Amino acid sequence: MTEPLLHVDGLYKAFGALQATDGVTLTLMPGEIHALIGPNGAGKSTLIKQIAGGVTPDAGRVWFKGQDVTALSTQARAQAGLGRTFQISSLAMEATVLQNAVLGALGRAGSVWRFLRPVMRDAALVAQAQAALERVGLADHAATRTAELSHGQRRLLEVAVALTLKPHAFVMDEPMAGLGASGSKRMTTFLDGLRREAPILLVEHDMDAVFALADRISVLVYGKIIATGTADEIRADPLVRTAYLGEEDVA
Amino acid sequence: MRRETILNAVLYLAMPVAAALAFAMDEPFLITLITRAAIFALAAVGLNLALGLGGLVSLGHAAFFGIGGYAMGILAHHAQTYSPMIDSWIVIEGTKSMPVIWLVAVVTSALAALAIGALSLRTSGVYFIMITLAFGQMFYYFAISWPAYGGEDGLSIYVRNSFPGLNTLDPMQFFVLVFVILSAVLWWMGRLARAPFGLALSAARQNAERVETVGLGPFRLRLVAFVISGAVTGLAGALFADLNRFVSPTMFSWQMSGEFIVFIVLGGVGRLFGPVAGAMLFVLLEYLLSPLSEFWLIYVGAILLLVVLFARGGLIGSLAGREVAHD
Ligand SMILES: Nc1ncnc2c1ncn2[C@@H]1O[C@H](COP(=O)(O)OP(=O)(O)OP(=O)(O)O)[C@@H](O)[C@H]1O
Numbered sequence: 043m044t045e046p047l048l049h050v051d052g053l054y055k056a057f058g059a060l061q062a063t064d065g066v067t068l069t070l071m072p073g074e075i076h077a078l079i080g081p082n083g084a085g086k087s088t089l090i091k092q093i094a095g096g097v098t099p100d101a102g103r104v105w106f107k108g109q110d111v112t113a114l115s116t117q118a119r120a121q122a123g124l125g126r127t128f129q130i131s132s133l134a135m136e137a138t139v140l141q142n143a144v145l146g147a148l149g150r151a152g153s154v155w156r157f158l159r160p161v162m163r164d165a166a167l168v169a170q171a172q173a174a175l176e177r178v179g180l181a182d183h184a185a186t187r188t189a190e191l192s193h194g195q196r197r198l199l200e201v202a203v204a205l206t207l208k209p210h211a212f213v214m215d216e217p218m219a220g221l222g223a224s225g226s227k228r229m230t231t232f233l234d235g236l237r238r239e240a241p242i243l244l245v246e247h248d249m250d251a252v253f254a255l256a257d258r259i260s261v262l263v264y265g266k267i268i269a270t271g272t273a274d275e276i277r278a279d280p281l282v283r284t285a286y287l288g289e290e291d292v293a
Numbered sequence: 294m295r296r297e298t299i300l301n302a303v304l305y306l307a308m309p310v311a312a313a314l315a316f317a318m319d320e321p322f323l324i325t326l327i328t329r330a331a332i333f334a335l336a337a338v339g340l341n342l343a344l345g346l347g348g349l350v351s352l353g354h355a356a357f358f359g360i361g362g363y364a365m366g367i368l369a370h371h372a373q374t375y376s377p378m379i380d381s382w383i384v385i386e387g388t389k390s391m392p393v394i395w396l397v398a399v400v401t402s403a404l405a406a407l408a409i410g411a412l413s414l415r416t417s418g419v420y421f422i423m424i425t426l427a428f429g430q431m432f433y434y435f436a437i438s439w440p441a442y443g444g445e446d447g448l449s450i451y452v453r454n455s456f457p458g459l460n461t462l463d464p465m466q467f468f469v470l471v472f473v474i475l476s477a478v479l480w481w482m483g484r485l486a487r488a489p490f491g492l493a494l495s496a497a498r499q500n501a502e503r504v505e506t507v508g509l510g511p512f513r514l515r516l517v518a519f520v521i522s523g524a525v526t527g528l529a530g531a532l533f534a535d536l537n538r539f540v541s542p543t544m545f546s547w548q549m550s551g552e553f554i555v556f557i558v559l560g561g562v563g564r565l566f567g568p569v570a571g572a573m574l575f576v577l578l579e580y581l582l583s584p585l586s587e588f589w590l591i592y593v594g595a596i597l598l599l600v601v602l603f604a605r606g607g608l609i610g611s612l613a614g615r616e617v618a619h620d
């Protein structure tokens with residue numbers, strides 16, 4: 043049996059009286075897209091932050107590539123090969139689009155302790171950054187100040203920066219939000235191919251995308267995973283239907 | 294050419310041109326005044342790396358200015374009194390050689406910045422401002438209560454220190470020396486802002502989470518910036534002491550730190566020539582206004598208020614527009 047790349051084992055996290063993560067266990071296998079769905083406030087982003095860094099769990103472990111990363115910083119997890127995008131875009135807003143992507147390539151190369159030569163003249167870094175922008179369709183905006191991008195474009199840039207890291211796994215928190223119908227379709231096609239490079243743990247509200255992409259779907263409600271299975275299994279699951287899908291239009 | 298580039302060139306050339314005019318008119322006092330502006334500019338250029346590019350509002354940079362000043366004062370004091378600085382199993386003599394003094398000033402202020410930065414960069418915002426202020430005041434009180442080197446009265450140095458091939462007592466030659474150093478540091482700071490380190494530091498200022506997400510550590514970036522920043526301000530301190538042939542605890546005072554911030558805010562935060570513009574304007578106002586009123590600083594304060602309220606981006610910002618991202 044192949045080992046999971048990412049293994050979340052019995053995670054708990056409470057904010058005061060609110061149990062945001064309530065004994066979550068899940069895996070991400072090589073080559074798969076594992077979608078995490080659930081109603082607003084279910085604890086999806088909180089779970090992502092415990093996996094990729096930012097929130098420390100009260101109990102439980104996060105294993106990445108066989109290594110316990112629970113106590114590692116965000117920075118160390120990124121270095122270990124976790125590529126991550128945020129639900130609320132987190133970018134250097136005054137920098138250009140290309141500079142944000144070059145920053146990713148720089149982080150990946152680890153060659154930040156250089157104090158003389160202009161980074162934007164570093165052909166290798168700029169080429170990697172430009173390639174990533176091209177893949178998400180932002181190449182035309184390379185010279186744009188990031189603050190001037192639309193929300194959807196910022197999501198694309200987050201994905202591009204994650205690509206420059208050449209990560210071993212992606213953790214994406216609602217990458218389709220704000221993209222619009224055609225943008226979502228393009229992103230769906232893109233992520234479909236991306237899973238061959240690295241598996242994706244995908245939090246997404248866009249059900250068309252989730253059902254089209256996911257090899258497995260986990261449903262998170264009140265911090266608990268109430269079901270995990272293929273798209274068909276999830277659609278058929280009575281618990282899921284009442285707890286979650288009932289509110290959405292699945293037909 | 295970009296407007297800011299032209300403005301920078303004008304500001305840059307203003308100093309040697311003014312010095313040459315003063316030289317032609319045989320006004321050595323004016324040359325000394327311009328030298329003073331250049332040294333203040335250098336100190337603030339150092340701070341601007343931390344404050345402008347790194348977003349670290351240090352209200353304790355006088356600590357490095359003073360350390361540089363006392364590095365000069367102590368070394369020269371021992372040299373002029375022919376008393377070794379350390380006289381035990383090793384003997385360390387004082388020196389009157391500027392290059393050696395500069396090296397000592399840079400190394401000691403860098404070490405101090407490393408220690409202060411390592412402790413204070415764990416905080417941010419107002420706490421960072423307060424902690425750096427506290428460290429600065431610590432040095433101030435220490436200098437006041439340390440009798441060996443003049444305590445409150447400070448230390449006088451009889452003859453300006455020496456530089457091979459120059460007569461440093463000649464105001465014009467000393468100005469050229471200072472101006473060459475300022476030029477070299479400005480050149481490097483311009484490069485630094487565009488270098489990989491500069492991009493990462495500026496990104497850490499804008500969004501620390503972003504930097505962590507690509508596997509870089511904001512703390513280390515800031516610490517290195519703080520150390521370089523402190524070292525440059527320390528070098529300026531050594532030059533300032535040499536200019537006045539005098540060091541005193543006021544170099545450590547929080548008012549000094551505040552003035553550096555004023556230079557930067559007046560000129561333009563994070564702009565390469567912001568501190569240069571600010572320091573020049575400040576010294577010019579001091580020269581023009583202080584004979585008119587002993588409360589001349591009030592006018593400086595009023596101008597600062599106007600700049601903060603109406604000219605965001607300081608002088609450079611209002612004349613050259615918003616900063617364009619480096620290509
Ligand atoms: N830092 C925090 N402190 C206190 N409560 C928090 C914190 N972060 C999240 N919460 C709460 O935890 C719960 C889960 O939040 P989370 O953002 O993980 O939900 P989500 O599933 O991502 O929701 P959405 O679909 O709206 O993005 C919410 O009730 C939220 O208010």
Ligand SMILES: [Mg+2]
Nearest residue numbers: 086087088129
């Ligand atoms: Mg969320």
